[in-house]
Amino acid sequence: MKIFHTLARSLLVGAAFGGSKGIVAAFATPSNNQPKITKTSHADVTSTPICSYFELQIPTTMEGPPSQRISVEDLTPTIKSILMDSGMKNGSVNVISRHTTTALTINERESRLAQDMEKYFLELAPPDERSSADTAQEGTRYFHNDIDKRPDSAEEAQRCRENGWDIDDPDELQKWRDQEPINAHSHLLSMLLGSSETIPVVDGTLVIGQWQSILMVDLDGPRTRTVGIQLIGYK
Numbered sequence: 001m002k003i004f005h006t007l008a009r010s011l012l013v014g015a016a017f018g019g020s021k022g023i024v025a026a027f028a029t030p031s032n033n034q035p036k037i038t039k040t041s042h043a044d045v046t047s048t049p050i051c052s053y054f055e056l057q058i059p060t061t062m063e064g065p066p067s068q069r070i071s072v073e074d075l076t077p078t079i080k081s082i083l084m085d086s087g088m089k090n091g092s093v094n095v096i097s098r099h100t101t102t103a104l105t106i107n108e109r110e111s112r113l114a115q116d117m118e119k120y121f122l123e124l125a126p127p128d129e130r131s132s133a134d135t136a137q138e139g140t141r142y143f144h145n146d147i148d149k150r151p152d153s154a155e156e157a158q159r160c161r162e163n164g165w166d167i168d169d170p171d172e173l174q175k176w177r178d179q180e181p182i183n184a185h186s187h188l189l190s191m192l193l194g195s196s197e198t199i200p201v202v203d204g205t206l207v208i209g210q211w212q213s214i215l216m217v218d219l220d221g222p223r224t225r226t227v228g229i230q231l232i233g234y235k
């Protein structure tokens, strides 16, 4: 009887954790094969602290209003040159893409992969049927793109006024609505990819893998974009 209870309970526990289908996520490193830790850098007592902020303007190469164009910009060479000029030896570089429709990611810089990214992202979050993008998908609609219902609250109306739009004037309100891009899918993809990265610096070198690059992804181009770069560490 007792054995039966134990068995029943373990089956229940198994089922609760997805065990009924035999799905058990395996750890890549078994407990008898621990990762090897090597300490390669430390701040010297005589080092000089550094904390510097830089802003990068990335001009657009295309004309016209934002039309949900996807493009990728490799920031690695610029970040490396800022790091070299700063003289920072050990620490970290924080990079932030300062927009709600751009993203930062660390991955391979390769033009055919960039095409795959665009195709994959647009399948994941297709543009609204009301978007001017070539890839607008019939039947796809997002709340954010119901521009005629925005601003949606007194607080949001106030934010429009603070940004210089006199939306109490019907003509100005229409002007504001006309310039709002149909870009909810760009926002959603930006949330999925994330907007910042932190990269360690050891002995004056960015610690990234051989095939890794720091990429800014514009999800609603063309626009001029701004990236913030902060170095924190020791010279």
Ligand SMILES: *[C@@H]1O[C@H](CO)[C@@H](O)[C@H](O)[C@H]1NC(C)=O
Pocket (backbone or CB within 6 Å): 040, 041, 042, 043, 044, 047, 048, 089, 090, 202, 203, 234, 235
């Ligand atoms: C950076 O780390 C290296 C390796 O540990 C160390 O020799 C060097 O003194 C450090 N430099 C600074 C400026 O902290």
